[in-house]
Amino acid sequence: MAEYFIEINRWKDLVIKWTEEFDVFAPFSYGSQLLYEKVSDINVDDAVFGSVRPIQPLKFFFYPFREKILPEINKLKKTIVIGAANCDLSGLKILDRVFLNGDYKDPNYIKRRENIIIVSIDCAKPLSVCFCKALGLDPFPVDGFDLNLTALENGFVIETGSQSGEDLIRNEINRSAQENELEKRTALRENSASLILRHNEQFHIPEKIGQIFKNVFSLDEWKEVWKNCVQCGSCTNICPSCVCFFLEDTSKGGNFQKNKIWDSCLLPGYARMASGVSPRPLLYERYRNRLACKYMYMVEHFKMVGCTGCGRCIAGCPGRIDKRKVLSCVFSKRIEDVRYESVKYL
């Protein structure tokens, strides 16, 4: 919509001002990673604006691990989440398509979508696990945000993406972004994109993976590539677009109550029926299913690949499985070591 510029100190004052009316969350450093925490005037100086995606995807705000779904939540404090990267906005698009789809809309998700404002940030220092470019995404947002930040040396270019974004900064910002600031933004964006491209040159992730994944579904290579999987469910929990859940019934008498809790298709009980039979009894089948869901089923359901290239499932895997290597093995029909070493900034 429009691009403005705000100096660092004014920005921090603005964030503190927001905390009077909203719960505000922003990324904070923990070792080499970022985690969302609630912002207050005490900790705002430690918040990191403009590095990389935090460990948690937006899913954690819009679709918590466990919550009461019947009856639905009734009060929700207005919230601002600062720090999502484009990969996370893309993950949220999948959640929208699942929970706001057709006749059946998730009541809690509707409320959260109405009450949470998203301030995204350009990815300036991608991680070695990041591979959004391989899936056609850029490390900077183009839509799906209320406000977007690009960190320059002395402040931020703020782009508005919605009316609620506009409302948040009205009367708070004194000038539009200048030509040279927008040029700097373009240069920074190109730099991040080329870093990610360069770092992923060794992998063979086909450009149209969503169209051709079905061609590799039945290959024998799948029987090898999963072998470091310990079916812990880390990858599904940390994934911005993994949406599976189960329902827990806590009703008493005719007073119906249900909880909704994340599930993981890697777990043996996930699809097992009461008879004890499962359509995917073997772990390799369940491992393949997770990728098939992202690169094949979600493409059919939502016309978009379910993977955003955020790299969290690589960083979070205790078996150190690098999904990019798995895909490379399958698409090149060559079995190689699929393990990843360690996550670092590029």
Next chain:
Amino acid sequence: MSQSNIYEPVRCKVEDVIEESRTIKTIVLLPEKEFVFQAGQFISFTVPGVGEAPFTPSSSPYIKDRLEVTVMKTGLVTGAIHSLKKGDIVGIRGPYGKPYPLENFYNKEVLLVGGGVGLAPLRALFYALLGTVEKYKKIVFCCGAKTPADYIYKNQILDEWQKLCDNFPLSFRITVDRKDNNWKFGEGLVTKTLDNLDVDISNSVAIVCGPPVMMKFATLKLLDIGFKDKDIYLSMERKMYCAVGHCRHCLIGSHFVCKDGPVFTYDLIKNEEGLWA
């Protein structure tokens, strides 16, 4: 509230519990408000405090104030359903999924193939077919169970419905895997009832429901005797929670059993992983 919660069940009172066999009971429910479904659609049945599981009603879809669900005891929720007593309060959500497309069966010979508790959805379908019986050339109902004692709806299948055969273009082929001394119908797997069928296969549809292994071999047999993939209707079963296409547990490949099914023609799903699980 702008819209009702998609997970809110309709309260139902248990009116009766009918013991069909050692492992199967039919629960008769009185919903608090009118509950309309079409044959083949399913409901999500809540036992308060225990859990929820999907079942296809087995009663006539023409009846709107009363609903029957036939359940085999296999796990936690079905165990709790079997413990229900007259007067207990439970919940049902739905109906969900696509019904049997009766209009596709018009002017055709309709073959129903059911085994064990798989006869439950077929009973609802059978009632629906009877209500529009003039639309079909012929109805052949193939029924199977392990032993005579395992037959559900004994009074209807073995007696009441037999009498209908005089007035309608209707016939039954009834078998058990192992018969006893009093059994006066056939012996052998339900697939055996598909031998020497008196139907015009080029103008027939087959609707199959039963345990996975029975569905598999019945489908293979139907293909073998000349049925086309697209004329074989299968009632698929998968683990399911939400029933509305959110939780993704029930996917067969990219097909949601809850939204796209539970009734599928074989051509749609024949190549999917773990189909007969």
